[in-house]
Amino acid sequence: xxxxxxxxxxxxxxxxxxxxxxxxxxxxxxxxxxxxxxxxxxxxxxxxxxxxxxxxxxxxxxxxxxxxxxxxxxxxxxxxxxxxxxxxxxxxxxxxxxxxxxxxxxxxxxxxxxxxxxxxxxxxxxxxxxxxxxxxxxxxxxxxxxxxxxxxxxxxxxxxxxxxxxxxxxxxxxxxxxxxxxxxxxxxxxxxxxxxxxxxxxxxxxxxxxxxxxxxxxxxxxxxxxxxxxxxxxxxxxxxxxxxxxxxxxxxxxxxxxxxxxxxxxxxxxxxxxxxxxxxxxxxxxxxxxxxxxxxxxxxxxxxxxxxxxxxxxxxxxxxxxxxxxxxxxxxxxxxxxxxxxxxxxxxxxxxxxxxxxxxxxxxxxxxxxxxxx
Numbered sequence: 597x598x599x600x601x602x603x604x605x606x607x608x609x610x611x612x613x614x615x616x617x618x619x620x621x622x623x624x625x626x627x628x629x630x631x632x633x634x635x636x637x638x639x640x641x642x643x644x645x646x647x648x649x650x651x652x653x654x655x656x657x658x659x660x661x662x663x664x665x666x667x668x669x670x671x672x673x674x675x676x677x678x679x680x681x682x683x684x685x686x687x688x689x690x691x692x693x694x695x696x697x698x699x700x701x702x703x704x705x706x707x708x709x710x711x712x713x714x715x716x717x718x719x720x721x722x723x724x725x726x727x728x729x730x731x732x733x734x735x736x737x738x739x740x741x742x743x744x745x746x747x748x749x750x751x752x753x754x755x756x757x758x759x760x761x762x763x764x765x766x767x768x769x770x771x772x773x774x775x776x777x778x779x780x781x782x783x784x785x786x787x788x789x790x791x792x793x794x795x796x797x798x799x800x801x802x803x804x805x806x807x808x809x810x811x812x813x814x815x816x817x818x819x820x821x822x823x824x825x826x827x828x829x830x831x832x833x834x835x836x837x838x839x840x841x842x843x844x845x846x847x848x849x850x851x852x853x854x855x856x857x858x859x860x861x862x863x864x865x866x867x868x869x870x871x872x873x874x875x876x877x878x879x880x881x882x883x884x885x886x887x888x889x890x891x892x893x894x895x896x897x898x899x900x901x902x903x904x905x906x907x908x909x910x911x912x913x914x915x916x917x918x919x920x921x922x923x924x925x926x927x928x929x930x931x932x933x934x935x936x937x938x939x940x941x942x943x944x945x946x947x948x949x950x951x952x953x954x955x956x957x958x959x960x961x962x963x964x965x966x967x968x969x970x
Contacts (some may be wrong), residue, residue: 605637607639607672607759608792610632610667610669611632611668612631613632613657613664614626614629615657617738626816627653627654628654630817630852633811636792638785638792638969639793639808640783640809641793642803642806643794643796643811644797644812644839645813645814646798646812646814650813650815650816651797651831652765657669658794659685659687660879671685671760683919683935685759685761685831686760688749688761688957689766690766692745692746694745695737696737697736700729700733701724701734703737703748703752704719704724705717706752707753707755708720708756717814720755723752723755726751726754727750727751729751732744741911742770742778743774743781747781747782747785750785757814758791759792760794761786761794762794779805789820800840804824806876807824809821810827812827812836819833819835819836828840834874837963841879842879843876844876844877844879844882846877847878847967850864850871851869853867855873857877858937859882859955860900860955862957862959862962864927871966874963876963876965877963878940878962881958882940882956882958883956883957883958884919884941884945885953885954887951888954900957901955902919902952903919903921903937904921904953905947905950906920908945908946908947914945915944916939917938917940917947917953919955920936920937923935
């Protein structure tokens with residue numbers, strides 16, 4: 597589902613938000629640094645990044661569980677008072693935080709104590725039906741499966757009809773198969789409820805599947821925010837480019853608008869000569885074909901280099917191929933220094949060890965960035 601959310605109203609706005617643990621201490625740790633972004637009504641946004649990058653700290657600020665050192669949080673154009681809880685925000689914690697001594701119905705009803713008994717029962721029934729647990733009304737959490745507990749926690753968070761649901765790595769403790777199913781269930785439940793969702797995850801595939809937009813975090817800052825296709829195909833730096841799975845990481849210097857790499861020349865029209873650059877080459881950028889001696893690798897119409905297969909691993913939807921090649925000189929001749937690369941080929945691609953492969957490049961999956969100072 598793709599929506600132009602910028603045509604809708606800004607539901608959540610963060611403006612120059614910063615937060616440190618023990619800010620007055622010499623050991624103060626900056627967890628969130630000058631973060632600003634808008635989130636829109638009905639949007640699914642993922643905070644994606646490695647462990648310790650500030651994702652959960654940012655989520656806790658939005659939830660009102662921590663207070664920012666500086667900056668503003670506004671919800672529906674109203675400044676968010678972190679000293680008070682708000683029915684506009686619901687939250688599903690990583691450990692789900694269900695009440696073990698309460699039935700499924702009472703877990704949901706606990707959030708609705710402000711309603712009359714009849715209103716509360718009607719809303720509980722509505723929530724149980726929404727998450728497919730109508731037949732588990734009297735069951736206790738220990739009697740539910742992992743997926744059922746997940747849906748119960750979501751029903752409780754949705755009970756007060758919030759505008760925004762915060763999800764703090766809610767699928768992290770599940771095995772891969774159940775995790776995928778739970779993610780799909782939650783996504784459809786939230787779409788049906790017409791509620792915005794902010795998901796914290798360190799799993800790039802999960803973010804790509806769930807989100808309308810992804811915000812990549814690193815060391816407390818937003819590196820890039822955009823749609824999954826923009827983040828993947830137009831990364832702003834090497835950190836973002838390398839976050840979506842294994843990559844081939846090379847270095848080089850620009851000469852005459854290009855960089856010589858072990859897989860051939862890479863065009864660099866945006867960089868001055870002698871600029872030191874990082875080259876990120878995704879495994880799917882390397883296209884392999886069994887070596888054809890009739891094709892001259894010096895031919896500019898068929899630019900390629902040679903590599904030897906050292907290992908192939910069939911992964912189901914693709915095959916990961918380990919290649920050994922060498923650095924090359926300006927005339928496209930191999931030098932002595934060996935280079936190890938990975939290629940990802942669709943389906944089954946199980947070639948013999950040491951087979952020579954012609955390596956062609958898909959330049960749309962190659963990214964060049966100026967090297968950052970140490």
